[in-house]
Amino acid sequence: MATRHLDEIDEQLLAELTNNARVSLVTLGNRVHLSRNAVRQRVERMERDGIIGGYTLTPGKNSKGGRPIRANVFVYRLDRMRGELVLSAIRAIPEVVRCDILSGDFDLLLAVETETVERMQAVWEQIAALPEVANTVTSLTLATPVNRHKVNAPAEG
Structure with missing residues (x-):
């Protein structure tokens, strides 16, 4: 096409x-x-044509919880080549808003957004408890001084 x-x-x-x-x-x-x-x-x-990939909701300043809690979770899988079970489990977690497969030390980079720190911890525990996950490193976002969301960024599956 x-x-x-x-x-x-x-x-x-x-x-x-x-x-x-x-x-x-x-x-x-x-x-x-x-x-x-x-x-x-x-x-x-x-x-x-895929130019518009979807529509999203951005919570306003007066919404419950205000600004969402954001974190990057780096995931190391036990089997880097056959880790589809981890990907399937991650797809089922609605707070995971992005999952990138990486080169280097860690296999996956997850962008996670929750309304509370408690929910962030629960999501992290859910990911870390997956039998195919060897290790995780989580970093909470403190501020976002640059946010360039690309309209035509390709979505990969």
């Missing part, structure tokens, strides 16, 4: 949706001077 070039209107729609994924199609249409249906068709095409 050939990758379709994004035009200026597509880029504007992506910028608007990145700023507020809940913006109505009518409002988007008014901002880019297209009908609601034309905007819907463009958004659906970008979803089909």
